[in-house]
Amino acid sequence: MADKVIQRRLLIGVLFIASLVMLFPLYWLVTGALKTEVELMRIPPTLWPLEPRPQNFIEAWSVGDFTRYTFNSLIIAAGTVIGVVVSSTMAGYALAKYRFRGRTVFFSFILLTLLIPGQSTAIPLYLRMRDLSLLNNPLGVILPAVAGGFGTFLVRQYLQAFPSELLDAARIxxxxxxxxxxxxxVPHLGPVIATLVIIVFMASWDSFFWPLIVLSSPGNYTLPIGIALFQDQYVTTRSYVLAVSALATVPVLVVFALAQRHFIEGIALSGLK
Structure with a gap:
């Protein structure tokens, strides 16, 4: 009994330390955004701002065109999430429950696409978007992401244990x-859909490489591109850059907070099947 108590306390201690390690960058980002430029240059650095400046967030946001950048990112992220959820649930269901020739081979090709780096397909995708007249268009960013195979794989694995007898009874x-x-x-896909929403939203929200290639007009830039441009322009005002970066994490944290329970359940169930 004593050994179990010790093991439990050790486990809690390890998890606590791991949590601190993972949360510290976010803490450092927020506290850095609240500091003055002079305090940011201090050696050794302060763990908490001596004179907090919450106005850094307002000033930094007003200097750049971040409202437009955020709107563009939300449109692209929402479109990508909807497209991935719809296509992945249909394709994953078909691969899990329908019997047709070449099903295993087709699924193997989907798995192979997960091993291909996105940079290696950038040029062919760019040429295809050009042929479709989708350059400098949000759809040019959304469509390649919707065609990814990860969501199909996740849904297919999740539905492997779904009782086929239920489907046969409905057909009868x-x-x-x-x-x-x-x-x-679909009503039984709540956990895996929540998992897809979080993963796809985070990937789309943080995406920098592909939107930078496809989008050429400043009015269509996403938030990561806007932050990069802002950093080049205000390299000496690091507190502003940190403030904008901190604000950019808010939507991701909100989405994860709303769906974290289903996210953990979806990952666990998909991995067990």
Whole structure:
């Protein structure tokens, strides 16, 4: 009994230290955004601002066109999330529950796409977007992300343990395939959909490389591109850069906070199947 208590305390201690290590960069970002430029240059650095300046956030946001950048990022992230959820749930359901020739080979190709670095396909994708007249267009950023295979893999793994007898009973009762999918399968996909929403939203929100290639007009720039431009222009005002970077993390934290319970459940169940 004593050994179990010691093990539990050791585990709690390790988790506490790991949490501090992971949260410290965010803490340092926020406290740095509240400091003056003079205090940011202090050696050794202070752990908490001596004279907090919350106005850094307002001033930094007003200097750059971050409202437009944020709106653009939200549009692209929302479009990507919707596209990935719709396509992945349909494709994952088909691969998990339908029997057709070449199903295993097709799924293997989907897995192979997860091993290909995005940079290696940038030029072919860019040429395809150019042919479709989608350069400098949010759709040019959204469509390649929707075509990714990770969501299909996740949904397929999740549905492997879904009882096929339930689907057969619905067919016997006269339900069509789309009705079965919409009214029986989708309501059971809450955890995996929440997982997809968080992962895809974070990836889209933080994406820098592909939007930088596709979007050429400042009016279409996303928030990461806007922060990079802002950093080049205000390299000497580091507190402003830190303030904008801290504000950029808020939507991701909100999305994760709203769906974290389903996110953990979805990851666990998908990994066990």
């Amino acid at each position: 009762d006269g339900a069509g395939e789309f009705r079965i999918f919409a009214q029986i399968v």
